[in-house]
Amino acid sequence: MDMQPILAREGNHNLRNYEKIRESFDWEDVRKTFSWYESGKVNAAYETIDRHADDPAKKDQPALIYSSPEREETLTFGQLKALSNKFANLLKKQNIQKGDRVFLFMPRSPEFYASFFGILKVGAIAGPLFEAFMEQAVRDRLEDSEATMLITTPELLKRVPQEDLPNLKKIVLIGYHSETNEKYVDYYHEMEQASEEFEIEWVSLEDGMLLHYTSGSTGKPKGVYHVHNAMIQHYATGDWVLDLKEDDIYWCTADPGWVTGTSYGIFAPWLNGVTNVIRGGRFTAESWYETIDKNNVTVWYTAPTALRKLVSAGEKVVKKYDLSSLRHVLSVGEPLNPEVITWGVNAFNLRIHDTWWMTETGAMLIVNLPDMDIRPGSMGKPIPGVEAAIIDNEGNELPPNQMGNLAIKQGWPSMMRAIWNNPGKYESYFINGWYVSGDSAYRDEDGYFWFQGRLDDVINTSGERVGPFEVESKLIEHPAVSEAGVIGKPDPERGEIIKAFITLNEGYQASDELVEEIRKFVKTGLSAHAAPREIEIKDTIPKTRSGKIMRRLLKSWELGLPTGDTSTLEE
Ligand code: WTA
Secondary structure, X not given: OOOOOEOOOOOOOOOOOHHHHHXXXXXXXXXXXXXXXXXXXXXXXXXXXXXXXXXXXXXXXXXXXXXXXXXXXXXXXXXXXXXXXXXXXXXXXXXXXXXXXXXXXXXXXXXXXXXXXXXXXXXXXXXXXXXXXXXXXXXXXXXXXXXXXXXXXXXXXXXXXXXXXXXXXXXXEOOOOOOOXXXXXXXXXXXXXXXXXXXXXXXXXXXXXXXXXXXXXXXXXXXXXXXXXXXXXXXXXXXXXXXXOOOOEEEEOOOOOOHHHHHHHHHHHHHOOOEEEEEOXXXXXXXXXHHHHXXXXXXXXXXXXXXXXXXXXXXXXXXXXXXXXXXXXXXXXXXXXXXXXXXXXXXXXXXXXXXXXXXXOOOOOEEOOOOOOEOOOOOEEEOOOOOEEEEOOOOOEXXXXXXXXEEEEOOOOOOOOEEOOOHHHXXXXXXXXXXXXXXXXXXXXXXXXXXXXXXXXXXXXXXXXXXXXXXXXXXXXXXXXEEEEEEEEEEOOOEEEEEXXXXXXXXXXXXXHHHHHHHHHHHHHOEHHHXXXXXXXXXXXXXXXXXXXXXXXHHHHHHOOOOOOOOOEOO
16 A cells, blocks of 8 residues: 555546546436437447447448457458347247347357347347356256246257256257257357348337346345446446547457456447457467457456466566557456556556446446556546445445445446346345445545455455355255355465365265365356365354354454354354
């Protein structure tokens, strides 16, 4: 915290005079920039893709530059409009209606984006699933959302427990599959037949657009429900925070299975009409630098975990690539270490701009604007139109430098509108008109916010949110496991790793093989990113008298900290 602030670069930026703009800011002025403000014809897919495709000057501009180790492909705005129209026709033919939930479960690919916009164009709700999910994770989400259609690949179909999903009427398969039946729809065959013309289903700003499942500390993952209105903030933050200009080449490294990969991998860049680089395949420092170098990426939105990996890959690797195209770098998802910011100044000659937000908030809320002085370690300040504060548990605002709940005054455009099928849960987020984030933080005298940690047991591993309950539930399905408690253990590269404490059922002997088998069981049954890296076998797991696992106590043991109040501990 003693670090010198890093001063703003000489900006060409339109949000100078932050304090002044905040005073008079009105979201209405952003709303006015959309065509629906006059026409009343609302659909985020139109604003994101078709509007540019219908503009002769932009129609042939590359919208998507896709590359993976196996495949390279570029789609212009015109082509993306045509492909998504075809897919919308495919959906209509399968009788998909406005409001239906249509899920996508596949690796990042051009087909993903064509399908995604097709779903929006018929007024249905898109539910993207992370490609690493295994059967349990897929089942939970499709069951809860009552999805009627899934778009996937023949390889991933194995992880879809079709017999347990009576609502799932149709499965669109991208690629050859030996089995045919009335449930399966052949993507390539149908796309070939489908017309490129489609009349977009106009919706209202409050109609559903997106369901992102995310983990809390208790219970199954929750469906965070977003509506078309969110485009207002996706557009505005793309302009103010990502600082996108028409000729930018932008790269967001997040997978569309997570909210960053939709809000900032789809909406923000294309609402602002820029060329969007999408990279498939695994992370290596070389391939990431190459992506910037080869595509002349100008604006880059990534995550601390990735940046830390680049730091450890060393200076020699950076020097092999020409990264001079970069003009603006941003980060999200976890605390951005001050050392990484310093490294960024050396490696790219640029500041890395931290941004804070959540699946629930739909878009950025607290940020480092391009022309703001950065205080390394701080998440920055709220964007215009957003009021943030630190509150106590009763909803009273706390003075500067006091730690408390990071909370946001209700009323920003991209806020989730519901937790799917769970109105009670939705209500529980609010106190006195504040949305309570679950993060603890403080605000300094100058209005900068400083992240301190999670207030609940949610784990953040490599920027991915994992609920301990989901992992515990899977662990105890293994025949050897009697009880399980799961925590996040601090880790220099991943932020946190998942650590499980388990007790064994009678007849099972602790061994390295058994531990590995249990780890694999979670990895192949739930998801690779949710599998515990460490499993420790215990004689008992601490629980409250009402039977709740005391994860706080497990964490204190792990960290060798004082155990605090244990009065509720069972005998
Ligand atoms: C954490 C990702 C520190 C935080 C967009 C939040 C951060 C959770 C930051 C949301 C940041 C996000 N500094 N922590 N700049 N940004 N987080 O829903 O704990 O996957 O509550 O959304 O990530 O994660 P989610």
